[in-house]
Amino acid sequence: MIKIYAPASIGNLGVGFDLLGAAISPIDHNFLGDCITVCSSKIFNIINTGEFSTQLPNNMHKNIVYQTWKIFCKIIQKKIPVKIILEKNMPIGSGLGSSASSIVASTVALNIFFKTNLKKQKLLKIMGKLEGLVSGSIHYDNVAPSFLGGTQLIIQEKNIISQKIPMFENWFWVIAWPGSQLSTVISRDILPKKYTRKTCVQQNKNIATFMHAIYTNQKELALQVMNDLIAEPYRIPLLKNFDVTKKNLLKLGARTCHISGSGPTIFSICDDYEVAKTSETWLKKNFLQNKKGFVHICKIDNYGSKQVR
Known part of the structure; x- marks a missing residue:
């Protein structure tokens, strides 16, 4: 066995x-x-x-x-x-x-x-x-x-x-699944077939800078360029109250907030455990849609x- x-x-x-x-x-x-x-x-x-x-x-x-x-x-x-x-x-x-x-x-x-x-x-x-x-x-x-x-x-x-x-070892990854489903096929089909040159250049700059930042241990620079222009802007409407959720998590001290994969799970990065706990509590109260949903404070599984x- x-x-x-x-x-x-x-x-x-x-x-x-x-x-x-x-x-x-x-x-x-x-x-x-x-x-x-x-x-x-x-x-x-x-x-x-x-x-x-x-x-x-x-x-x-x-x-x-x-x-x-x-x-x-x-x-x-x-x-x-x-x-x-x-x-x-x-x-x-x-x-x-x-x-x-x-x-x-x-x-x-x-x-x-x-x-x-x-x-x-x-x-x-x-x-x-x-x-x-x-x-x-x-x-x-x-x-x-x-x-x-x-x-x-x-x-x-x-x-x-x-x-x-x-990856930065002191980051806490707070993930929250609201309790609903979202098909990967739907999330991929909603994306544009073409992008402007400006968008492609900026996206390339963001990922290149992010890679440079993690290899040179520049946490603040990495957080600054964690911005997706290819998928996330088009998937946000598929998630309930994502913008409000992100705004509130940032107010609580979270460093950033994004869609996990195709969604509807979101993840927030915190570099302080108490902020991660506060974010976890807020998400349980305000983001979950039913009793099936869950929130976890995670670390990278190596x-x-x-x-x-």
Whole structure:
């Protein structure tokens, strides 16, 4: 029996649309991610458990975990039946890499179970392909950090998919999921097909300056240029009261606030724990739409996917 945990992740990080992603873990050590258990079985079966398992499709063949198993059967050129238990701790359509978490955990677990010994870059390519089945396009800013941990820069050139980059250790990442769903496909389709040269130049300047700032340990400069011009301005109308929420968090002392991935989850960066706690309290009272929603104070998860008991 093999059991793998893959953490939640924040895509884009405000400044790096489709280029940056970070794995996160709550500081209270609660799991914020999915678990996959693979066991020997005479017949193939998927068992869905966890708080958000009711959001999964009833048809087993439409489960992304089933698609992962099919890929590995093709690799080993044999259909070996297994029992897969998917512990769905992540809400679907949350903007926290929910599909990526299931994809990473199942890919890693099946690679170990079938002893295929695929290298990391090969595994990443499989994860990207599976992510494309869910969101409509291949992208790695959730699967790479969830798999490899830390903050990942998506390179996607030849045999290099991503590389780990440094991040400011004293930052607290306050994430808030309001309790509603937002399709990644819808969030991507709403984006313009073309951008002005001015917008592209400014976006490139922001990401280049951000990368320079984190490598030279200039926190204030990094915060100053965390401004996305490609996706966030067009996705803000899809989120309820985002502008008001951001304004209030900044008043409380948060350093910035952005949409996590495609939304509707938002994240706020605080460099003081007390400010993070105050922000957490405010978000619980004013941002959550129902009892399903949650708020967590997180740090960057530098480990990524891991085997658990």
